[in-house]
Amino acid sequence: MGVFDPYKGFGVTFSTMFKKPTTEQYPEEKKATAPRFHGRHQLNRHPDGLEKCVGCELCAWACPADAIYVEGADNTETERFSPGERYGRVYQINYLRCILCGLCIEACPTRALTMSNDYELADDSRQDLIFTKEQLLAPLAEGMEAPPHPLRLGETETDYYLRDPDAPLPWQVASQTDGQDR
Numbered sequence: 001m002g003v004f005d006p007y008k009g010f011g012v013t014f015s016t017m018f019k020k021p022t023t024e025q026y027p028e029e030k031k032a033t034a035p036r037f038h039g040r041h042q043l044n045r046h047p048d049g050l051e052k053c054v055g056c057e058l059c060a061w062a063c064p065a066d067a068i069y070v071e072g073a074d075n076t077e078t079e080r081f082s083p084g085e086r087y088g089r090v091y092q093i094n095y096l097r098c099i100l101c102g103l104c105i106e107a108c109p110t111r112a113l114t115m116s117n118d119y120e121l122a123d124d125s126r127q128d129l130i131f132t133k134e135q136l137l138a139p140l141a142e143g144m145e146a147p148p149h150p151l152r153l154g155e156t157e158t159d160y161y162l163r164d165p166d167a168p169l170p171w172q173v174a175s176q177t178d179g180q181d182r
């Protein structure tokens, strides 16, 4: 040990004493994450409320942590949950396993699965960290109706995937036409 080493050590201590503390006041004060932060997942809906998930299981196969469980089922004309042939009847994500890598959202062919900025995923119950489809589904926005219901954006599923996202929705066009008739 050199003769000046103890003074070097105290130098670090003294310089730290005069720096501004960086204590985070979490959870009272929550900081916004980076815009593209990978947090809790969300299962998205079409503008009429039908689910974008078609139950294909590609997200589950892409997951390196085996955290996703999907069971698909057939839509019927009387009970339709998504525009296509099939929908995700059971959908679960196990947040005890998930490492928030985002490979599942890359694999999803319909952009049904995306990730939010929500990072508060701690719990003291293992069971509560297995999120169900009901927990993951996006809330119903204005103009949406809870499935099951018939196709509202067109006659076929192609009308859902090939439509211009900025084009007015059928019920908006209808209300505009009603307004002109009066």
Ligand code: SF4
Pocket: 062, 063, 064, 065, 066, 067, 068, 093, 097, 098, 099, 100, 101, 102, 103, 104, 105
């Ligand atoms: S974010 Fe990664 S680990 Fe989590 S469910 Fe998706 S693929 Fe699996």
Ligand code: SF4
Pocket: 052, 053, 054, 055, 056, 057, 058, 059, 060, 070, 088, 107, 108, 109, 110, 111, 112, 113
């Ligand atoms: S979330 Fe996407 S990849 Fe996963 S089952 Fe649904 S449609 Fe397929």
